[in-house]
Amino acid sequence: MRLLVLLWSLGPLLWQLRTSMLRPEALVAPLLEGNPWTLANYQLVLSGDPPFWRYLGNSTLVGLATTVLTLLLAVPCAYGLHKERGPVRWGVGLALVAAAMFPTVLLFLALLEIARSFGLANNLLSLSLPYTALSLPLAVLLLRAAFADLPGELEDAARLEGLKLGQRLKHVLLPLLGPGLASTAILVFLASWNEYAIALTWISRNDLLTLPIAIARLGGGSVFTIPYGAFAAATVLGSLPLLLLVLLAQRSIVSGLTRGAVKG
């Protein structure tokens, strides 16, 4: 049973790995002689113009900027929502859920207009603005749940000690929020790393493409001319950072999503 599940989940990825290490001729028909295995596909991808690691760097930069910005906005918002009572709490909560479900692609045209009129296109840091907005709903809902888990007496005690709101957040609440912050950060980073529709329309300069767009562009030609080996190498290289992240942060991701589901 476990084996079957693993085969289903990893099979397509392992096939990519295999494809990435085969010589192009070996993809079409079994080689009659010679060694079918090669690393040439990786060399091809890494020596491209711009080299492949550039896209990894771009995606990482956008991901980090988005994560920082999202947390900066989401922590106060989640705290405010946690404290809020009555129709505002209800209304904001509902709006956040609605925004979290909204399909991103439907936003791209209006956002592209904004990007053009404010000169935000072709800039990785400005790309993190819409990304932050896309991540905020889930981040606020997760962090509100995390705030709700903290014992209320703790903050009351800090207030009685004369600590102001900013101090209470910084010295008392945030240190306790660690796990919630970590899982939120990882989910935000993943979402921004994988976003497609907005990056596709905001970024046109070749050296600024994020990874998903770069990979889609590689595959944009006709089916017959696609050097699948090279693309497989690109997808393997593009998957490795995520594989590491998921393996290292599995517990955080699972607890983040499950808490979001329980409380959100």
Add this chain to the structure above:
Amino acid sequence: MSTRTSSLLLMLPALLLLAAVFLYPLLRYSWLSLHASSVLTGLVPVPNGGANWGRLLDDARFWTEAGQTLRFALCSVALELVGGLALALLLNRPLRGRGPLRALTLLPWALPTTVMALGWRWILNDPHGPLNAALRSLGGSSYGFLSTPATTWFFVVLADVWKTMPFVALLLLAGLQTIPADLEEALRLEGANRLQILRRLTLPLLVPYISLAVLFRLAQALGVFDLIQVLTGGGPAGSTESLALYAYLNAMRFLDFGYASTVMLATFLLLLVSLGGGWLLLRRAGLERTSERPA
């Protein structure tokens, strides 16, 4: 400053950004959908009454694709739900190596859609992909998985299920973890078998989680874009084109922003109606389940 005003102030920056990114586009599309704004008008919006909406009503491509998108979303969500439930039940059992197993099953969901879409394009390749190689070694002949208009949509569903099932499984796993083990134990002592426990205890208690997963995934699937753009480009013969892809083409290829806005708004309305319908159905199913439950 009172607590109330300060909590509003704390929320303000985030809410402003959200309004700019979610609310403004909807208002802008509403306005643009009442204007002609295309190459013909020099990309300057000119009011044209309801001409865009009239065109939409007569646009066979739009309505065909509305059907295709709905079919894709319903099949995809249904399969994900069944598969995701099975996966969640497995991952909830005390297995050896459960942590790594959870991480590895989560991997398809964590990868960029375009990466896995290219992967599937190769797997489904005719004739060099592994699926066709397997077909041939079983004595069959190669099949045009991505070039047969009647069936290609199903393989797009398959790729989508592969990618998003782990997410559904994780949400349901969250629900399973809230079910106290002694409830299950009590039913077992009464002589209930695993299927009965699933029907009488697990599923009724999972209804809120199932609803959440279904509504969330339905919304995402109705807006499907990147998977289809990379895997099939909408083909063969437009048989897998989704509404979101059509809206994108109207804007970026035909440079018809007025009509693209109309298609986006119409897609959004269709999504609202579908979600509303789904919600009502789930509510009714939930009520029936609760009333069925043994006291």
